[in-house]
Amino acid sequence: MALRARGTNPRRRGAAADRRYIAGPPFFFEKKRGGLSAPKGEFAMPVVLGLASSHAPSLFADIEYWPAIHKGLTRDVPQPRELADETPEVIAxxxxxxxxxxxTLRRQIEEHRLDAVIIVGDDQAEVFSNACNPGIAVYAGEEVSGSTSISWIGQDRKDNHISLKGEPSVAMxxxxxxxERNxxxxxxxxxxxxxxxxGGLGHAFTRVARACGLHETMLPTIPxxxxxxHPPMPSGARCYALGKAIAEIFADRSERIGIYGSGGLSHDPIGPRAGWVDEPLDHWVLERIERAEGEKLGHLFSFDSDTLRGGSGEIRSWIVxxxxxxxxxxxxxDYIPARHAVTGLGFAxxxxD
Known part of the structure; x- marks a missing residue:
């Protein structure tokens, strides 16, 4: 489907684009009427909005399910003393x-009048397996679906599926x-x-998409x-460079693009630190964001640390x-160090504009 001007209605493509390699740099080009479209320079499509949030299962469950989710994610790991202070009234x-x-995030999406949103997320043995696990992958289909089910409360992955509209031209x-940028x-x-x-598309994408109503508005979404x-996992510096590259790619194009980092902050579900939240780490990450010192986030994942293993690795999405x-x-x-949710919950x- 050709890129649309802001304010016009999207039209579905009837068939997949005919793509072929071009001699020279390793690009894919889409064949369209009158020739091949160049990958840049035809439009001005800035990345106008960035979003980031956690996607822990408790975020999307009623209060009566929080104990079961906590038990499933922590198992027999000794829990921090702060857990006792998290009464039902606190959790409510x-x-x-x-x-x-x-x-707030949904309102930002509406106010920025996005034409497409790129969701940055990980895969936890849902789509990929040890047969193949890419470090970075772009989904360029016309639509995609996946489950928002929470297995810890008995929901089946075959249920609670949502469908998201893709945008192959933006993805390509x-x-x-x-x-082009290595x-x-x-x-x-x-x-x-x-x-x-x-289960289809993994929970890193489907849960935040549902929370922000992307399945209702059918805002084109590129996972x-x-x-x-799972390896290979990029360093923090590589993730930050990836985000800068995305902004550069769309800097001179006309459509309005959003990017959503899904995951984190500190957590280690089913791991040896399950239930423990590293508040100093989380506050350091959030302070770098508030102070426009995002480049310092590139120091993360350049060294081994027990805290940065497990789910805390999803801070990579925030860095992008x-x-x-x-x-x-x-x-x-907001930020909530929620031991019952086994996660430092963040939103930014x-x-x-």
């Missing part, structure tokens, strides 16, 4: 704050631009899950996989989003 207050935080622009993403034009086919649990807003102060919406956004 958190649930209200979580709803308000997602409402992203892919071509990354290849990144090597895998290309996915069809979702064929290797690990858990019944960008960045491996955070921060890189797309290099030198721009972000807005921290950046704006170029």
């Amino acid at each position: 207050g958190w649930i209200e704050r979580i709803g308000e935080a997602f409402a 622009t992203l892919l071509n631009g990354l290849l 990144f090597d993403p895998a290309l996915m034009e069809k979702l064929v899950p290797l690990a858990r086919p019944e 960008l996989f960045v491996s955070s649990y 989003a921060a890189g797309a807003f290099d030198g721009i102060k972000g807005n921290v919406v 956004y950046w704006s170029r």
